[in-house]
Amino acid sequence: MTTYIKNTKKFQGAGKLLLSQSPLKLGDHCQAQFCRSLASGNSLEQTAQLKARLLCAEIVTYRVGTDDTTVRQIVFEQPLETQSVPTGTQTIEYTATLKIPSNATPSFEAKHNRILWQVEVKVEFDPVILQQKNTNKDPWVEDGTLSTFAFSVDPEVV
Amino acid sequence: MISLQLQDNILEVGETLTGQFRWTGTATPKAINLRVCWRTEGRGTVDTEAIYTNAFVGTTSFTFSCKLPPIGPISYDGQILRVIWEVRAAADFPGLFRRKEEQEVKVFRVVPRGA
Numbered sequence: 001m002t003t004y005i006k007n008t009k010k011f012q013g014a015g016k017l018l019l020s021q022s023p024l025k026l027g028d029h030c031q032a033q034f035c036r037s038l039a040s041g042n043s044l045e046q047t048a049q050l051k052a053r054l055l056c057a058e059i060v061t062y063r064v065g066t067d068d069t070t071v072r073q074i075v076f077e078q079p080l081e082t083q084s085v086p087t088g089t090q091t092i093e094y095t096a097t098l099k100i101p102s103n104a105t106p107s108f109e110a111k112h113n114r115i116l117w118q119v120e121v122k123v124e125f126d127p128v129i130l131q132q133k134n135t136n137k138d139p140w141v142e143d144g145t146l147s148t149f150a151f152s153v154d155p156e157v158v
Numbered sequence: 159m160i161s162l163q164l165q166d167n168i169l170e171v172g173e174t175l176t177g178q179f180r181w182t183g184t185a186t187p188k189a190i191n192l193r194v195c196w197r198t199e200g201r202g203t204v205d206t207e208a209i210y211t212n213a214f215v216g217t218t219s220f221t222f223s224c225k226l227p228p229i230g231p232i233s234y235d236g237q238i239l240r241v242i243w244e245v246r247a248a249a250d251f252p253g254l255f256r257r258k259e260e261q262e263v264k265v266f267r268v269v270p271r272g273a
Binding site: 062063108156157 | 171207229241
């Protein structure tokens with residue numbers, strides 16, 4: 001447990017995701033390159049798994065009293081390839097192919113309503129430690145090891 | 159009453175919407191207000207945007223057209239969000255309460271290019 005917490009604090013920002021093509025269209029596919037560095041002088045002290053998923057979500061905001069509430073509903077989810085990250089790594093790099101289904105919906109952006117395409121990349125450490133610490137917990141919850149990137153999908157089918 | 163007809167009920171983004179309205183009431187309205195817009199429905203606060211508005215004065219029949227935005231949005235029927243495109247024609251009689259038949263709404267679908 002101690003090692004897990006120590007590792008999450010070592011990252012330098014959420015990292016970067018580079019797409020080989022942008023904006024994407026419906027039916028398109030492209031290469032996504034993820035890169036996330038650890039803070040200067042740090043390296044992974046244990047093997048980690050890099051998990052990623054492609055998402056499309058409806059995100060809506062509404063007012064309850066004086067507060068704005070935002071709800072996210074995932075309408076498309078595709079797991080991407082899992083990759084192992086060896087001990088001693090200083091910069092985590094990951095490449096995956098993104099495929100946007102031709103019958104999916106394109107991005108949409110209004111003041112209170114959005115359709116957002118995202119890639120989420122998660123660094124997961126020793127599964128034994130995670131099981132002890134996060135029983136019944138959503139593995140994609142934001143805890144410092146999750147990086148989220150949004151990109152645009154145009155209303156055109158290739 | 160107002161009758162509203164659209165040439166096509168399904169259009170791709172960037173295409174031109176063409177339609178016609180006709181007023182057949184006994185009184186002549188001050189104007190016929192036409193609005194082409196999208197609006198959201200669902201759990202979130204409503205968003206709406208008009209891409210074409212016009213007030214037709216001194217005419218009871220007119221063929222209109224407007225170009226849909228190439229970037230959408232497309233019509234969408236999701237889980238907590240819907241996007242609806244519509245044309246609304248309303249007869250304007252100042253000083254009177256509007257009756258239901260003084261307004262006509264037609265819904266049409268906008269789909270991605272090449273769909």
